[in-house]
Amino acid sequence: MRTRSVVVYTVLRLLLFVVPFGIMMLFPIMREFSWLAAIFAALIGLSLSMLLLRRPLDEVTSDLAERRARARGQVSDEDAEDAAVDDSEPGTTGQV
Template sequence: MRVRSALVYTVLRLLVFVVPFAIMMLFPIMREYYWLSAIFAALIGLSLSVLFLRRPLDDLTAGLAARRRTRRDRDEDAEDAAADQVTSTPSE
């Protein structure tokens, strides 16, 4: 996993929440009901991230999958070596 792709995706996700929340906080009625502004900002942020953050999410998940695949390959190689060692030793 590349740290850059994780950082980019995290920052973009935070921005798609913080920007609508800040805009709504400019209205006096929304300052009184800040919890409602947070809910609306979360819904707006979720919608925007589904629409526009597909590529950063794909980069992040591809990096995670590659990292997991290499770890699984090393585990399987170690297990195969251990199994070969057990089967190759003569038993008395």
């Protein structure tokens, strides 16, 4: 598994929470209700991460899926298709 993609995704998710939380803590009313600022920052961070972090999330999940498949000894669909084409008779392309 690529640790770089996991670290990048984690840091970006934390930033999407910390930055709105810090901005809200600048307001005097939010200093009194810091728990409310944390809830709002979590909602803002979740919304922004769904919009902006789709590609890093896809990288992390595909890396996790590859790692799980290797641990189980499963063959991916692409590898199975390549093996089927390699095992086909010489002179045929495998197409109808």
